[in-house]
Amino acid sequence: MSNPFAEDEGPQPPQILKTAVEIQANLRLLLDNHIPLLIRFAERNQRYQTYLVEISREKGWIAFDELIPSDGERLMASAEPFQVEGYYEGVRIAWNNGHPVHRDELDGAPCYWAHLPDQILYHQRRNAYRAPLSAQPVAVELSGKSIKKPLKGKVLDMSATGCKLSFPGDLQNSLQAGQVYENLSAKLPFGTITTAAELRHVVFDEKLDLTFCGMRFYRIGGLTQRQVERFVYQLQREARRDQAGRFS
Structure with missing residues (x-):
């Protein structure tokens, strides 16, 4: 065990x-x-x-x-x-x-x-700020050599080092923790980013009929990294502004 x-x-x-x-x-x-x-x-x-x-x-x-x-x-x-x-x-x-x-x-x-x-x-497992995307859903597609057909889902939150995804249905037997998938494409407001990503963990919620995946960006390029950090910073700034408004 x-x-x-x-x-x-x-x-x-x-x-x-x-x-x-x-x-x-x-x-x-x-x-x-x-x-x-x-x-x-x-x-x-x-x-x-x-x-x-x-x-x-x-x-x-x-x-x-x-x-x-x-x-x-x-x-x-x-x-x-x-x-x-x-x-x-x-x-x-x-x-x-x-x-x-x-x-x-x-x-x-x-x-x-x-x-x-x-x-x-x-x-x-992470020390970077992770911004939730509940207010502005981001479409994502995951593909690679070990995936027969690209998986389409949503980004639930994102940090400078990784993100949490959701996909319809039970994919626990299709995805493997520790596996690096060659293409994770997310449609951010200012353009689509694509990078390889490692699957850190996968959990299926039967009641929601959704598979949740924790991903870590793998060998992400410099330009893509800056786009991710820009997006996360923008979300973090908006969250702070909203929080300040609630307590003003």
Whole structure:
């Protein structure tokens, strides 16, 4: 089983959080923001998706939603150890569970109670400002030698070093983390940029029927880099102006 506490590449080194306050605060981010979680069982390649649905600080338990695909519930019931990971605003939050998990119901829906982890990995994978693009959607196309047909989607946010994309449907089996894709083309307001990009992580949200991809620009050219930085700076300036207006 891979170890989520292993050293990982990134702008900042990973941290191991061990205090109850730190652990619960980060789990609360995953819960409150309905962040999709990936579960991998020991010695198995299949990945399962779930969500945190409850945190009981007093009892020392957390509750997971049902697993997708559903055959993961059999592995839960057999008490196989597993790893959990989720991404929140560029931060990877991960932990291991080696304790038995108990099936139950929460508000009339099935759930699985597991022990609160005694430590979690907190890894800030980027240190550049990442600007959200909710107000002005940007179309994107991803293609390369390993993609049979170009994928069309949207840019959700962008920084000087990478971006977050969304594509319709489930592409988890079509895309591979660590793979460099030769062409990522985004239609920015002042022109289209094209660069190679490395896929850092991929998550499918079944409820939204969308695949979310974290990308890091790979060997980006000087002119393209300046265009990206100009665009991000413009968004950052607008966000600050809007924030100042709300508090004036």
